[in-house]
Amino acid sequence: MAENYDIPVPKKSFLSLQVDPKMFEKATDDEKRQQDVMAESTTFFKDGMRRLMKNPLAVMSMIILAVVILILIFAPIVVPYDYDEIITVEGVRDKGAANLAPFEYSEKEQSYMEQYGVSIFPHIFGTDELCRDYFIRVVYGTRVSLMVGVFASIMVLIIGTIYGAISGYMGGKVDMVMMRIVDIIYSLPDLLIIILLSVVFKETLDFSKVPIIGKLGTNMVSMFIVFGLLYWVSMARLVRGEILGIKQNEYVLAAKSMGASSARIIRKHILPNCLSVIIIMTAQEIPTAIFTESYLSFLGLGVALPMPSLGSLANAARSGMQSTPWKLVFPAVAIILVVLAFNLIGDAMRDAFDPKLKQ
Amino acid sequence: MGKYVVKRLILSVVTLFLVCFITFFAMNAIPGGPFNSEKAKSKAIVAVLNERYGLDKPVGVQFINYMKDVLHGDFGVSLKTGRDIAETIKIRFAVSAQLGIFAILLALAVGIVLGAVAALNRNKWPDHIIIFFVTLFTAMPSFVMASFLLLIFCIQLQIIPVWSTTSRNYLLPVIALSLSPMAYITRLTKTSMLDVLGQDYIRTAKAKGVSPKKILFVHALRNSMIPVITYVGPLTASILTGSLVVENIFTIGGLGSQFVESITNRDYTMIMGVTIFLAFIMITMNFLSDLLYKVVDPRIKLE
Numbered sequence: 001m002a003e004n005y006d007i008p009v010p011k012k013s014f015l016s017l018q019v020d021p022k023m024f025e026k027a028t029d030d031e032k033r034q035q036d037v038m039a040e041s042t043t044f045f046k047d048g049m050r051r052l053m054k055n056p057l058a059v060m061s062m063i064i065l066a067v068v069i070l071i072l073i074f075a076p077i078v079v080p081y082d083y084d085e086i087i088t089v090e091g092v093r094d095k096g097a098a099n100l101a102p103f104e105y106s107e108k109e110q111s112y113m114e115q116y117g118v119s120i121f122p123h124i125f126g127t128d129e130l131c132r133d134y135f136i137r138v139v140y141g142t143r144v145s146l147m148v149g150v151f152a153s154i155m156v157l158i159i160g161t162i163y164g165a166i167s168g169y170m171g172g173k174v175d176m177v178m179m180r181i182v183d184i185i186y187s188l189p190d191l192l193i194i195i196l197l198s199v200v201f202k203e204t205l206d207f208s209k210v211p212i213i214g215k216l217g218t219n220m221v222s223m224f225i226v227f228g229l230l231y232w233v234s235m236a237r238l239v240r241g242e243i244l245g246i247k248q249n250e251y252v253l254a255a256k257s258m259g260a261s262s263a264r265i266i267r268k269h270i271l272p273n274c275l276s277v278i279i280i281m282t283a284q285e286i287p288t289a290i291f292t293e294s295y296l297s298f299l300g301l302g303v304a305l306p307m308p309s310l311g312s313l314a315n316a317a318r319s320g321m322q323s324t325p326w327k328l329v330f331p332a333v334a335i336i337l338v339v340l341a342f343n344l345i346g347d348a349m350r351d352a353f354d355p356k357l358k359q
Numbered sequence: 360m361g362k363y364v365v366k367r368l369i370l371s372v373v374t375l376f377l378v379c380f381i382t383f384f385a386m387n388a389i390p391g392g393p394f395n396s397e398k399a400k401s402k403a404i405v406a407v408l409n410e411r412y413g414l415d416k417p418v419g420v421q422f423i424n425y426m427k428d429v430l431h432g433d434f435g436v437s438l439k440t441g442r443d444i445a446e447t448i449k450i451r452f453a454v455s456a457q458l459g460i461f462a463i464l465l466a467l468a469v470g471i472v473l474g475a476v477a478a479l480n481r482n483k484w485p486d487h488i489i490i491f492f493v494t495l496f497t498a499m500p501s502f503v504m505a506s507f508l509l510l511i512f513c514i515q516l517q518i519i520p521v522w523s524t525t526s527r528n529y530l531l532p533v534i535a536l537s538l539s540p541m542a543y544i545t546r547l548t549k550t551s552m553l554d555v556l557g558q559d560y561i562r563t564a565k566a567k568g569v570s571p572k573k574i575l576f577v578h579a580l581r582n583s584m585i586p587v588i589t590y591v592g593p594l595t596a597s598i599l600t601g602s603l604v605v606e607n608i609f610t611i612g613g614l615g616s617q618f619v620e621s622i623t624n625r626d627y628t629m630i631m632g633v634t635i636f637l638a639f640i641m642i643t644m645n646f647l648s649d650l651l652y653k654v655v656d657p658r659i660k661l662e
Contacts, residue, residue: 300623321506
């Protein structure tokens with residue numbers, strides 16, 4: 001338009017708002033620069049993550065979790081014991097190695113070390129009543145608890161998101177029926193049902209032949225089944241609520257008018273927009289799952305022996321609480337640490353992604 | 360209101376029925392009847408016994424009969440001890456209820472006070488201390504809490520005796536049960552209190568020169584307790600399930616330890632009875648707290 005500035009514009013009417021370009025000054029370079037977008041454009045997710053990283057508690061929790069996970073990965077490689085391995089000295093079972101205090105050696109081990117001048121890998125957390133290295137048992141227990149937590153919440157995530165997305169998107173009668181089902185499941189006393197079904201599955205199902213699951217035991221399978229049956233409802237409710245809002249947006253209407261299928265609209269337009277809410281919910285679901293697992297293990301309905309879990313370790317430690325209190329303290333502190341870290345991260349994420357709290 | 364009550368009631372009844380349904384058929388799915396274990400009995404005796412207890416009928420009929428009995432308050436007899444289940448529940452629940460009521464009251468009282476204190480001292484040291492402990496307690500499962508209390512106060516410090524036959528010592532179990540719900544209530548009260556303190560009517564009251572004490576107790580606290588009411592239902596559920604482990608740890612002969620006992624003993628009729636009973640209490644409390652919530656807060660739309 002710049003070249004047309006000198007051509008007088010014919011006046012149409014004195015009431016017309018038509019402006020005369022001659023009355024305008026050209027913008028200087030300096031003024032033009034003011035219009036430049038200085039900040040890089042961010043997405044909602046990036047913006048939230050940036051705010052999350054400013055939260056010292058969240059960053060600390062992430063570091064703690066990272067350290068814990070590194071220990072869980074590398075400890076079984078470094079430590080020469082296995083979780084179900086009874087300590088032996090020169091291939092003979094060391095009966096004196098039961099209930100050792102942290103960093104303590106049994107008499108046999110001491111004489112062995114003096115005799116050959118070698119050092120035996122220390123029992124960092126001592127040993128348990130069956131002469132097994134306690135550190136590695138706590139490591140495996142944390143592994144089991146963490147894995148159960150993560151997988152259970154992923155399962156909740158998948159089922160809840162699909163169910164909620166369908167219900168919210170369809171609306172009308174479908175939504176009504178689907179949400180009544182959710183209402184009923186939501187008001188079921190979940191822990192009671194889990195206990196009940198664990199008892200039943202323990203008697204009726206047999207997974208001992210299946211590779212990985214067999215080691216964890218039927219109880220874990222039943223716990224996953226129950227999680228899949230019961231715990232997804234709050235996720236479904238959340239996703240549905242989100243979708244009911246997003247559905248009203250113009251871009252959904254535009255996609256619809258261009259003939260996009262429902263599945264495509266849900267996948268491409270709606271789900272990415274409620275992604276952050278779903279992630280936060282999943283992060284908050286992990287501690288719940290860890291709690292449930294440890295609770296069941298504590299009642300003796302958890303992972304199968306000899307595989308340890310934090311709950312079953314704490315339960316086993318109760319009998320010797322007077323003489324070996326550290327056996328209770330280690331798994332208990334492990335649970336608290338992991339759950340605390342997840343809780344803090346979940347809370348920080350909720351705050352970081354809440355648009356209402358944006359400055 | 361009436362419509363809402365009816366709707367909510369129907370939901371509760373359906374849920375309870377579903378619990379009974381799941382419980383009954385789950386227990387029935389376990390192979391083996393009550394009479395074909397332990398000592399070998401002759402087939403004729405087993406057949407007579409099955410007929411006597413109605414076990415020869417189809418499962419559906421058995422379920423209907425069981426439901427009829429349950430509605431009359433009859434849960435049958437324990438498979439292991441032969442005692443009447445309803446009677447056992449009555450005796451055991453008296454103990455649990457005492458414990459549970461103390462725990463609920465303690466959680467509510469301390470939680471609301473701490474929440475209010477934290478909200479009034481926002482971002483000052485009392486707030487930070489309270490929130491620190493609240494965050495810590497929410498990360499502690501009830502059994503860890505109970506074991507720690509037992510370890511610290513009974514074994515290490517020896518302030519409270521571990522075993523006591525003369526007096527029932529409810530102090531530690533009550534604390535163990537109430538700490539994590541208390542933490543939740545504190546959080547809830549703090550958020551709602553902050554919300555309420557920012558409302559216009561509080562500013563109006565301040566502008567009118569109402570004393571800060573009166574503003575807090577008359578205007579703010581009352582309204583900030585509304586969300587706490589909705590938590591009473593889940594609170595009951597959490598205390599009841601928590602009591603399963605806590606009673607076990609402190610060896611209190613309540614319904615919780617009875618339930619755990621029957622799980623380890625595979626006493627299926629007992630498991631059924633206790634599950635249905637506990638579910639009944641939880642669902643009723645949820646129903647009541649939902650209703651109360653609507654009654655207390657007229658702003659809530661009644662659908």
